Amino acid sequence: xxxxxxxxxxxxxxxxxxxxxxxxxxxxxxxxxxxxxxxxxxxxxxxxxxxxxxxxxxxxxxxxxxxxxxxxxxxxxxxxxxxxxxxxxxxxxxxxxxxxxxxxxxxxxxxxxxx
Amino acid sequence: xxxxxxxxxxxxxxxxxxxxxxxxxxxxxxxxxxxxxxxxxxxxxxxxxxxxxxxxxxxxxxxxxxxxxxxxxxxxxxxxxxxxxxxxxxxxxxxxxxxxxxxxxxxxxxxxxx
Numbered sequence: 001x002x003x004x005x006x007x008x009x010x011x012x013x014x015x016x017x018x019x020x021x022x023x024x025x026x027x028x029x030x031x032x033x034x035x036x037x038x039x040x041x042x043x044x045x046x047x048x049x050x051x052x053x054x055x056x057x058x059x060x061x062x063x064x065x066x067x068x069x070x071x072x073x074x075x076x077x078x079x080x081x082x083x084x085x086x087x088x089x090x091x092x093x094x095x096x097x098x099x100x101x102x103x104x105x106x107x108x109x110x111x112x113x114x115x
Numbered sequence: 116x117x118x119x120x121x122x123x124x125x126x127x128x129x130x131x132x133x134x135x136x137x138x139x140x141x142x143x144x145x146x147x148x149x150x151x152x153x154x155x156x157x158x159x160x161x162x163x164x165x166x167x168x169x170x171x172x173x174x175x176x177x178x179x180x181x182x183x184x185x186x187x188x189x190x191x192x193x194x195x196x197x198x199x200x201x202x203x204x205x206x207x208x209x210x211x212x213x214x215x216x217x218x219x220x221x222x223x224x225x226x227x228x229x
Contacts, residue, residue, distance in 0.1 A: 004157075032216045043119070043206055043220040044158070051216065090157050094216055102171060103218060105157030 002027045004093050004106035012112040013081050021076040021109050023091030032094040033074040034103065035065055039087045047089075050074065061085070086113040117141045119221030121207050127227045133195035136224045140188070140209030146170075148218060149182055149192050150206040158206055164190060197228045 003026045013019050025031060032051055036044040048059025055067040065076045074091060091106045120139040128134050140147050145166050150158035161180065163171040166187035175182065179198070184190040194201055204225050208218040 036220070041223075041225065043121075043222040044208075046217065046219070049217060092157075102160055102163065103158075105159070107155075107157050 006106035019078045023074045025093045034092040036090045121221040131196040135193045138207030144209035145212040146210045148208040152204040
């Protein structure tokens, strides 16, 4: 069965500092990998996705993520955070090439940004 | 930019009452998903439709939950009777038939059962 672990429940970062959110997955085949962001009381917005090819993927809002197959990781990074980046971030995995992709989400990491 | 629409945004009900949530996917998206997100957790899939057919409802508590997508466009998720443990955010998502790996989410319905 596929699973996603986000080890950090909360992260506090100062505005302007760098941010890295960890994601580890367990999946028996090549996965699709996603990062979503959720602002309080809102739905999920897709930040970026990885299917194949270059293991460093760029997303919206200045975020990037790196797929490391050997470590089963897909960590999210941003060089300089803005106060508006305060939100909850979810990593998700889905089956590669399958129709009707069922996503499995991690438990999320809540990011707080200090002024 | 097209979006997934959901209503209501918030719903407060008493236990044993019936509640219903509505979702209108992005136009042209054949696949529709309902997720439940308990506070502090990631979303979990309840049911998935391909057009009007159910593809996966293995995690749907069928004794009290039902979902339909009669014309293959918008969808309704119903809970009857509601229980305290149903308090959660209910998210709808949709994806295009040619890019089903990418799901787009609506704003969700926050349900509080008293």
